Amino acid sequence: EAQVTQNPRYLITVTGKKLTVTCSQNMNHEYMSWYRQDPGLGLRQIYYSMNVEVTDKGDVPEGYKVSRKEKRNFPLILESPSPNQTSLYFCASSSRGNTEAFFGQGTRLTVV
Amino acid sequence: SQQGEEDPQALSIQEGENATMNCSYKTSINNLQWYRQNSGRGLVHLILIRSNEREKHSGRLRVTLDTSKKSSSLLITASRAADTASYFCATDAGLGRNTGFQKLVFGTGTRLLVSP
Numbered sequence: 173e174a175q176v177t178q179n180p181r182y183l184i185t186v187t188g189k190k191l192t193v194t195c196s197q198n199m200n201h202e203y204m205s206w207y208r209q210d211p212g213l214g215l216r217q218i219y220y221s222m223n224v225e226v227t228d229k230g231d232v233p234e235g236y237k238v239s240r241k242e243k244r245n246f247p248l249i250l251e252s253p254s255p256n257q258t259s260l261y262f263c264a265s266s267s268r269g270n271t272e273a274f275f276g277q278g279t280r281l282t283v284v
Numbered sequence: 285s286q287q288g289e290e291d292p293q294a295l296s297i298q299e300g301e302n303a304t305m306n307c308s309y310k311t312s313i314n315n316l317q318w319y320r321q322n323s324g325r326g327l328v329h330l331i332l333i334r335s336n337e338r339e340k341h342s343g344r345l346r347v348t349l350d351t352s353k354k355s356s357s358l359l360i361t362a363s364r365a366a367d368t369a370s371y372f373c374a375t376d377a378g379l380g381r382n383t384g385f386q387k388l389v390f391g392t393g394t395r396l397l398v399s400p
Contacts, residue, residue, distance in 0.1 A: 176326075203385045214372065215327075215390040222385055262326060268385055272317065272329035273374075280324070 174199045178263050178276035185253055185283055193248045193279045195263030201274075203266045204246040205230065206238065208259040209278075215262065221246055253283040290373055290394045298399055303360040305394040307373030308353075314376045316349055317388065318358050321370045330358075330371075363398045370395050 176197045185191055197204065205220035207230075217230030221240040235257055237249040246265075250257060263276040291306045307316070315334045319327040333340045333349045333356065340347045346359040360367055370393040376386040 207390075212392060214392040215374075217387070217389075220387075260324065264327075264388075266386060271386070272332055273327075273386070273388060275319075275326040275328070277326045278324065 174274065176263055176265055176274050176276040178261075178279050181277060181279060183279060183281050185281070187254055187283055188252050191250050191253060191281075193250075193261060193263075193281070195246045195248065195276060196244050197246075197263075197265040197274065198244065199265060199267070199274065200243065201265035201267050202243070203268070204240070205264050205273075206236070206246070206248045207262045207264065208232065208257075209262060210259050218248070218261075253281075255283050257281065258283050290371070290391045292394060293392070294395045294397070296397045296399070297363060299363060299365055301363055301398075303363050303367070303396055303398070305358045305371050305373075305396070307356045307358070307391055309356075309373075309375045309389075309391075310354065311375075311377055313351075314378050314386070316347075316356050317374045317376065318345075318347060318356075319372045319374060319390075321372065321393070323369075327372065360396075363396075365398050365400050368396060368398045 179194045202223050206218040207215040209215045216232045218236050219238040221227045261279045264273045266273040289308050317332045318330045321327045331342045331347050333347050344361045349356045372390050372393045374388040374390045
């Protein structure tokens with residue numbers, strides 16, 4: 173089954189404690205991206221990657237890092253989380269061209 | 285940056301009625317997509333309409349695109365309680381540099397409630 177898998181689904185952490193949210197896709201998609209969803213703001217892109225070792229900033233990259241060492245994986249790293257990073261995070265993947273994006277189930281992060 | 289703005293923000297209807305949601309955007313696009321999100325879960329792709337298309341159908345869904353007005357509408361006919369969800373439009377203006385990859389910019393969504 174074609175899917176994007178995120179882990180964990182829920183995470184509560186404390187300010188400053190480094191964390192990683194993993195994302196994996198099984199569709200051999202070149203393009204992967206991370207979004208955060210906040211009430212009233214819709215989804216905003218954090219980072220994206222067009223291929224292995226090719227990443228770039230989206231619209232709200234501050235406080236986040238990503239890596240793309242393998243085509244299927246695209247982890248999101250928060251080196252020093254802060255309460256304003258409390259949000260619902262989604263990973264998505266797609267192939268080149270006018271195609272749909274496939275989304276993971278989301279990771280609800282709370283930073284206290 | 286936010287491009288798509290959905291209208292209305294919330295819509296409440298009875299089963300069997302039609303639901304219409306509108307989306308306006310600001311810049312030229314390659315395509316426009318509609319997604320559905322059940323409460324707190326991942327987004328699911330519903331339909332994609334290219335910039336050179338004016339109307340598209342998929343089952344009970346009908347999407348229109350007016351590039352001159354920079355607007356789109358999603359019509360769900362004969363709605364069911366299971367259609368209760370948030371609906372988002374996403375515009376793709378491309379990543380540029382002839383990459384062939386999309387950059388989706390989402391609106392804030394329309395919350396649809398369909399009562400039995």
